[in-house]
Amino acid sequence: MKGYRKYFTTKLVWFLTTFVFAFLLNFILPRLMPGDPVAVITQRVTQGMTSQSGAQAVYEQYAEQFGTNKPLWEQFARYMANVVRGDFGVSFSQYPRPVAQILGASIGWTIALQFPAIIVGWLIGNTLGALAAYLKGGFDKVVMPVSIFISNFPAFGMAVILLVVFGVNLRWFPTSGGYGFDLIPSASWGFVWSVIVHYQLPFWSVVLISIGGQAIGMRSMAIYELNADYVKYARFMGIKDWKIIGYVFRNAMLPQITGLALSIGTMVGGALVAEIIFSYPGLGYTILNGVIGQDYPLISAATLIITVMVLIANFAIEIIYGLIDPRIKAAQAD
Amino acid sequence: MINTLRQIFRSGKFVAGFSIFAAILLGSLIYPLIIRDAPLTIIGQGTFFPPGIYVSVYDSVGATTTYTLDIDDAAVNRIASRFNEEDRLAVKEWLVAAGIPEAEIDTADTEKLLAQWETNFDSTKRIPGMTNAKRNYYIRLNSSIDGLLSSEGLVIAAKNAETGALEQIDTIEQSDYVNVTEVANVRVLPLGTDNFGRDMLTELVAATRVSLSIGFIAGTVATLIGLTLGLLAGYIGGWLDDIIMFVTNLFTVIPSFVLLILISFSIGQEQRGAFTVAVVIGFTSWVWTARAVRAQVVSLRNRDHVNLSKLSGHSIVYIILNDILPYIASYVVMALILQISSGILAEAGLSILGLGPKTTEVPTLGLMMNWARIYQADIQGRWWAYLPVLVTIASVAFSMNLMNTGLDQVFNPALRD
Numbered sequence: 055m056k057g058y059r060k061y062f063t064t065k066l067v068w069f070l071t072t073f074v075f076a077f078l079l080n081f082i083l084p085r086l087m088p089g090d091p092v093a094v095i096t097q098r099v100t101q102g103m104t105s106q107s108g109a110q111a112v113y114e115q116y117a118e119q120f121g122t123n124k125p126l127w128e129q130f131a132r133y134m135a136n137v138v139r140g141d142f143g144v145s146f147s148q149y150p151r152p153v154a155q156i157l158g159a160s161i162g163w164t165i166a167l168q169f170p171a172i173i174v175g176w177l178i179g180n181t182l183g184a185l186a187a188y189l190k191g192g193f194d195k196v197v198m199p200v201s202i203f204i205s206n207f208p209a210f211g212m213a214v215i216l217l218v219v220f221g222v223n224l225r226w227f228p229t230s231g232g233y234g235f236d237l238i239p240s241a242s243w244g245f246v247w248s249v250i251v252h253y254q255l256p257f258w259s260v261v262l263i264s265i266g267g268q269a270i271g272m273r274s275m276a277i278y279e280l281n282a283d284y285v286k287y288a289r290f291m292g293i294k295d296w297k298i299i300g301y302v303f304r305n306a307m308l309p310q311i312t313g314l315a316l317s318i319g320t321m322v323g324g325a326l327v328a329e330i331i332f333s334y335p336g337l338g339y340t341i342l343n344g345v346i347g348q349d350y351p352l353i354s355a356a357t358l359i360i361t362v363m364v365l366i367a368n369f370a371i372e373i374i375y376g377l378i379d380p381r382i383k384a385a386q387a388d
Numbered sequence: 389m390i391n392t393l394r395q396i397f398r399s400g401k402f403v404a405g406f407s408i409f410a411a412i413l414l415g416s417l418i419y420p421l422i423i424r425d426a427p428l429t430i431i432g433q434g435t436f437f438p439p440g441i442y443v444s445v446y447d448s449v450g451a452t453t454t455y456t457l458d459i460d461d462a463a464v465n466r467i468a469s470r471f472n473e474e475d476r477l478a479v480k481e482w483l484v485a486a487g488i489p490e491a492e493i494d495t496a497d498t499e500k501l502l503a504q505w506e507t508n509f510d511s512t513k514r515i516p517g518m519t520n521a522k523r524n525y526y527i528r529l530n531s532s533i534d535g536l537l538s539s540e541g542l543v544i545a546a547k548n549a550e551t552g553a554l555e556q557i558d559t560i561e562q563s564d565y566v567n568v569t570e571v572a573n574v575r576v577l578p579l580g581t582d583n584f585g586r587d588m589l590t591e592l593v594a595a596t597r598v599s600l601s602i603g604f605i606a607g608t609v610a611t612l613i614g615l616t617l618g619l620l621a622g623y624i625g626g627w628l629d630d631i632i633m634f635v636t637n638l639f640t641v642i643p644s645f646v647l648l649i650l651i652s653f654s655i656g657q658e659q660r661g662a663f664t665v666a667v668v669i670g671f672t673s674w675v676w677t678a679r680a681v682r683a684q685v686v687s688l689r690n691r692d693h694v695n696l697s698k699l700s701g702h703s704i705v706y707i708i709l710n711d712i713l714p715y716i717a718s719y720v721v722m723a724l725i726l727q728i729s730s731g732i733l734a735e736a737g738l739s740i741l742g743l744g745p746k747t748t749e750v751p752t753l754g755l756m757m758n759w760a761r762i763y764q765a766d767i768q769g770r771w772w773a774y775l776p777v778l779v780t781i782a783s784v785a786f787s788m789n790l791m792n793t794g795l796d797q798v799f800n801p802a803l804r805d
Contacts (some may be wrong), residue, residue: 071638072642083651202786202789203782206786206789207782208733208737210737214761214766214778218766316640319641319642319643323737330740330741338741342741346742350653
């Protein structure tokens with residue numbers, strides 16, 4: 055393990071740097087935009103208010119709350135101090151609930167939905183791609199065009215189609231929500247069953263979205279590896295077929311792991327939109343509500359959380375990659 | 389150049405993708421020349437009219453010539469359309485509940501069933517366990533099947549302007565027909581109407597055009613930024629390379645979707661036109677182009693012909709334009725194609741989040757999806773409100789990807805089958 059220290063340290067430093075920059079962007083982007091966010095908010099809040107001085111008072115109160123009347127560095131210090139304490143302010147649209155509480159309620163749903171779905175989609179996609187490369191012929195001719203089509207299909211489109219076919223026409227699964235609307239969250243069997251049933255459609259739509267791209271990538275990697283010299287050499291040596299296939303897929307897998315790290319951001323974006331189609335009570339739906347309610351603190355905090363989640367996932371994949379890839383192990387030994 | 393084009397058009401995948409794309413593009417350009425309705429005019433008083441040919445009832449009654457056709461199954465069709473199997477079973481259910489023995493009811497015998505219904509039905513009667521909605525359904529059914537078996541025509545009356553009394557002006561026999569081509573007002577709605585009562589097809593065509601241009605602008609912006617940064621980082625190198633690569637790596641891991649949400653939300657609903665959204669999408673999706681262009685330029689930088697050019701004292705701009713760009717042009721075109729298609733998808737995703745272009749001016753594919761979702765077209769089974777939109781988005785993306793794969797095989801011999 056000792057040899058890995060350098061690799062992990064570089065990765066960790068990089069992770070922290072991106073984190074700082076993501077944090078900065080999250081802070082600075084809304085403030086770079088033309089127009090005064092506080093003025094927009096005030097306008098919304100004071101709609102129908104006739105007294106000019108009343109509107110002025112509201113404006114000043116919000117300006118104070120967001121600190122927009124202070125210099126930029128002071129705003130940033132304040133923002134950072136608040137975030138470190140886990141204080142994202144108070145939601146506008148669901149006043150007086152704090153943003154942290156709203157996000158806390160929805161983040162679990164998103165993680166429980168997307169994490170397993172992306173992993174399962176990745177596994178199925180890679181298996182299909184590897185099989186297509188190895189079996190060739192009819193299997194390949196079916197899997198490839200379907201994968202290409204699916205990988206071009208928008209995430210929300212997949213969700214809508216699953217919803218219509220299995221939710222509306224066949225009535226196998228409910229069409230919206232995270233659990234039955236007549237239930238109160240509890241540890242009872244009825245509630246757990248309801249959660250499982252509501253989980254299926256969003257889960258499979260995310261899985262299906264991630265299958266296509268992975269299958270295509272894995273197929274071309276595996277074809278490339280199958281034609282490599284070491285495979286021919288191993289064949290001449292009389293090594294058993296299944297053993298060669300083991301080597302081939304292990305080698306083809308490595309770029310696929312990096313591929314997962316690079317595409318995880320896009321996948322999460324698609325999955326967030328899929329959540330909306332099913333009114334799944336996760337972060338995607340929370341963002342939608344924030345947009346509808348012009349809820350600036352909620353949107354800002356939700357985007358920050360998603361970024362952090364993607365960064366952590368990325369970091370985790372990099373670490374796993376480092377443990378698996380023999381080249382990194384070899385490089386560390388030098 | 390001509391040779392390259394000839395080679396490209398020999399690739400089956402490229403031609404297939406190109407044909408689909410060209411069909412969509414030409415369709416969206418030619419359709420408005422023929423049908424000149426404004427795409428956002430609201431024509432339907434109501435939501436989601438199903439696809440079909442809408443014939444003005446008023447004009448068909450007042451048509452100058454009516455024709456008499458004796459068609460045997462006309463009566464059967466009429467009865468079937470107004471009194472279908474479901475209604476018959478409902479009638480049976482009511483009659484059984486009202487106390488008629490089940491054996492005496494035959495749903496296939498229209499005449500007898502209607503006679504039983506007429507003698508027994510009473511809208512004021514309360515049947516235990518029946519919901520109000522069901523009760524109203526029976527009342528509607530009663531008026532709809534009233535006089536179903538009559539062979540008399542209908543009388544058309546108009547109000548006399550002076551006395552206010554109804555005066556008979558015309559009668560319509562059951563065997564009267566009008567020729568649709570002679571009716572003054574016929575409107576074909578091949579895809580019905582949307583939730584606002586707008587002609588779906590006209591709107592879809594306009595939306596496709598807008599979405600394609602959003603994709604095109606976003607793709608161009610992204611490719612230009614990516615190309616410039618990639619060229620600078622790759623060719624000039626040094627600290628500039630370090631800085632550009634640092635920024636690029638940063639934006640590779642920070643999800644662009646999140647940046648899109650943040651920027652679009654900050655711009656605000658009022659400022660968000662289709663053009664702005666396109667530019668914002670372009671500004672958040674240049675990363676991959678920059679990376680790939682840089683990698684290619686780095687491998688080109690020390691080729692002999694570039695070195696020769698340097699020795700000849702050509703300027704950096706000249707070298708980049710003449711010795712570098714031609715070698716990466718094919719790649720840049722492919723990247724542009726992919727950027728366009730992902731730009732269209734990004735707009736659709738944003739619109740579903742409610743962060744799409746301002747809603748009052750132009751339709752886009754994403755906005756149409758969003759309205760269909762808000763009005764629950766999917767749950768209510770109004771397929772014409774979302775399926776054509778989905779098919780359009782998917783075919784645009786699919787055709788572009790096919791073109792890209794085809795180009796890839798032409799320019800990259802290792803990938804040929």
